Amino acid sequence: MADLRARIRDAAADLGFGVCRFASASEPWSAGERLAHFVEAGRHGEMGWMETTLERRAHPTAMWDGARTAIVLGLNYGPETDPLPELEDRSNGYISVYARGDDYHEVIKGRLKTLAGQVAAKTGEDVKVFVDTAPLMEKPLAQRAGVGWQGKHTNLLSRSHGNWLFLGVILSAAEMEPDAPETEHCGRCTACLDACPTNAFPAPFQLDARRCLSYLTIEFAGPWPEEFREATGSRIYGCDDCLATCPWNKFAAAASESRVQAREALVSPRLADLAALDDAAFRALFSKSPVKRIGRNRFVRNVLYAVGNSGDAALIPSAQALTDDPDPVVRDAAAWALGRLKRKPDAPRP
Known part of the structure; x- marks a missing residue:
């Protein structure tokens, strides 16, 4: 044995x-x-x-x-x-x-x-x-x-x-x-x-x-x-x-x-690049990766929360572009991120 x-x-x-x-x-x-x-x-x-x-x-x-x-x-x-x-x-x-x-x-x-x-x-x-x-x-x-x-x-x-x-x-x-x-x-x-x-x-x-x-x-x-x-x-x-x-x-x-x-x-990876991913680009980027299993919408939702936390005004267009996304969860995340990025520095946090 x-x-x-x-x-x-x-x-x-x-x-x-x-x-x-x-x-x-x-x-x-x-x-x-x-x-x-x-x-x-x-x-x-x-x-x-x-x-x-x-x-x-x-x-x-x-x-x-x-x-x-x-x-x-x-x-x-x-x-x-x-x-x-x-x-x-x-x-x-x-x-x-x-x-x-x-x-x-x-x-x-x-x-x-x-x-x-x-x-x-x-x-x-x-x-x-x-x-x-x-x-x-x-x-x-x-x-x-x-x-x-x-x-x-x-x-x-x-x-x-x-x-x-x-x-x-x-x-x-x-x-x-x-x-x-x-x-x-x-x-x-x-x-x-x-x-x-x-x-x-x-x-x-x-x-x-x-x-x-x-x-x-x-x-x-x-x-x-x-x-x-x-x-x-x-x-x-x-x-x-x-x-x-x-x-x-x-x-x-x-x-x-x-x-x-x-x-x-x-x-x-740059958040601006990830926020711009459509389904085909998402699948291509994450080919053979475990990330692919959560799908583009859930992943972009996560990206948008990070965008909202970035404090980077250059990412405002990335969030704005997704406020009319077909997926309601993505739209919600985009609106939240946009609100965070446009908030004045001394404004209270939501």
């Missing part, structure tokens, strides 16, 4: 995964109960799929009763430098580090399938592959496998990779010896909680997605509540504040996989 695990790890490394560890997929855990409390409190917001799939998410065997072992893979997507200083130029948009390269689902999925085929051939047992789109709780599995731990910001972080790991999981019906789980190493640090621009953490290790800018920019479809529009600053897709401020990033390295490295066009 030790030889089998070593061969799987070698095969994973050959496919570009920097982490490959093993966990039991059948033993009891408390993650399902924590998720149920999160949903019962309404903290999942409009992500209705979390409620409808709650029972299947409760435990790996609730989705596949044949699962015995979880092989947890990690792919590093670390940025070359701290991305947060980019937020200082309010005439540019900020796209989360994870979304600056190719869609990680597509980058990882093919490699997972290749590795899963090898695992099935070696063990003679069934396998299933997961990359975050299926009802499987990857982060608790990753902690159980010793990849890292869920920090106070609820994201997975690692002593060797910081906060920058994409996760993939292979469930196998084969019994394999698990690795030692990871324990929590946050200590008294609250850097991630203190950095959140919208106070989305009711307590350490708890998240209210309804206040999270990643949720609002990506999952939320309608006009934002007023209190969050100014707080988003220039963040137009996702938010990295709680990840990037973590001291454990001092051990992280920049991504070596070219497909997840940042495209030049998606690092601090």
Whole structure:
């Protein structure tokens, strides 16, 4: 069995995964109960799929009763430098580090399938592959496998990779010896909680997605509540504040996989250019990018909130041009941005 695990790890490394560890997929855990409390409190917001799939998410065997072992893979997507200083130029948009390269689902999925085929051939047992789109709780599995731990910001972080790991999981019906789980190493640090621009953490290790800018920019479809529009600053897709401020990033390295490295066009793009995107131009710019899945209208809504926060009068024409956009949410955002840009410096904020 030790030889089998070593061969799987070698095969994973050959496919570009920097982490490959093993966990039991059948033993009891408390993650399902924590998720149920999160949903019962309404903290999942409009992500209705979390409620409808709650029972299947409760435990790996609730989705596949044949699962015995979880092989947890990690792919590093670390940025070359701290991305947060980019937020200082309010005439540019900020796209989360994870979304600056190719869609990680597509980058990882093919490699997972290749590795899963090898695992099935070696063990003679069934396998299933997961990359975050299926009802499987990857982060608790990753902690159980010793990849890292869920920090106070609820994201997975690692002593060797910081906060920058994409996760993939292979469930196998084969019994394999698990690795030692990871324990929590946050200590008294609250850097991630203190950095959140919208106070989305009711307590350490708890998240209210309804206040999270990643949720609002990506999952939320309608006009934002007023209190969050100014707080988003220039963040137009996702938010990295709680990840990037973590001291454990001092051990992280920049991504070596070219497909997840940042495209030049998606690092601090000009808001004026983004506001002018029609559907075809949006799809072209974000080809193979995870940004494409939210669609042009939702993305331009985010851009307009950033335009309103820019303080750049040169962006008034960009907002004005969208006040008669066919989409009512875009029109609302354009009117809000225009009102902000035309406001006199000493005028009270709305």
